[in-house]
Amino acid sequence: MTDNFLYQQARLSRDPRFDGSFYVAVKTTKIFCRPICPATLPLEKNVEYFVMAQQAMQQGYRPCLRCRPDSAPSSNAWQGIATTVKRASRLLHDYHELSISEIAKKLGIGERYFRQLFKDQLGVSPKQFQLFDQILFAKHLLHQSNLSIEQVAQSSGFNNARRLQIQMKKVTGLSPSQVRQQQHHIEQDIQLSMAFRPPYNWPHLRDFLALRAVPNIEQIEHDSYARTFILGNCKGWFQARYDGHKNHFKLHIKLNDIRYLTKVLRNIERVLDVAADIQGIQQQLSLSGIPLEQLTEGLRLPGIWEPFEAGCRAILGQQISVKAAINLVSQLVDELGEKTDETNYFPSPERVATSDLLFLKIAASRRQTLVAFTTFCLQHPNASIDDWLSIKGIGPWTVAYAKLRGSSSPDIWLDTDLVIKNQLDKFSINAEYARPWRSYLTLQLWNLA
């Protein structure tokens, strides 16, 4: 299989996970693009692939004006709309006293477009976003300072105490003085829909997650998945309700720092794997030799909220059954999870590091691995999952599993997995032909077991 063939698969799917790894040049127009470019897909006979943008430039190609392949990855131009939304939420947070139209002016875009774009991307209007942020700031002042209510109102961008009172009641149901007295936990309930590209095999994803659900963290119903999460300094909860007719999830999100909304949405997209082009992926999988009638329609990669959690689950799951593993994870959560207001969260590395983990009835060496892993995560917060290989007790299987579930890498082939090995004996499969979607092949084979 040639590299070109892999590039072709990747570009046809427009999967963002391949963004930045190569560029597509169109011979007929002498323009080159990123694999995610929204423009009409060029015919294969007209394209040529490059690993670096400069190579394309040298061959006389001009960068596309839509996807800006000439800009540096993760630069402002590269992120396109995302940058505008990011700047917008930053401005809304920094300038509570500015009106929406003044913010739009600062952004250099029309007010109408600002509203539309913001609501479209975040499911919350700029005004709601700003109001909730103001309320949180006011609450902070009420608790942490002895400013008068009038002063708090002024500082948080409300013109007077009356205005603060009205808005605070609207968001929290309480007056400012009540908020000051009680240690009340404020959360905004955000609702929006998140589209996916059909087919989407919801029962499979649901059952997969249900089998591995950690009590008090995750809740699963016949048509919904919910869990608590921590992202940076933000704590929250989300529930995704599947709607197969409208091809979307109905999302409920609660969080205590609205500035994280974008990141939270990105991660939910990943956990539910809504962006994958399943149709194209399945075509690719059929080339590997897996019998077509055995291929389950619409299988997605069930994600874990973040790599650290995936790592803990993987380590505690080494060599034992799923059920036994979840028991251990559950003990870890009960013992060390961060509990606030009846709600439990998966423990951070910091919290795991405070414990000797003796409450886990596992082999000492396994416990050692978990300690070493946690320490590693604390010391190298920006390390990639591949770097975990240097930790004693973490081998290729654990790393691969964590990448598949914790970062939703599309091309992880778990050929060291026992279940997969058994399946390979049953069918004559050449996984090479499933590239770059071998994670999906792994899922398919697990599903058949």
Next chain:
DNA sequence: GAATTCCCCTG
């Protein structure tokens, strides 16, 4: 919501 801009295909 129409109009414009951009990209790609075909002849």
Next chain:
DNA sequence: CAGGTGATATTG
């Protein structure tokens, strides 16, 4: 290169 098509991003 001209003329036609689909798909954004953005404005009025």
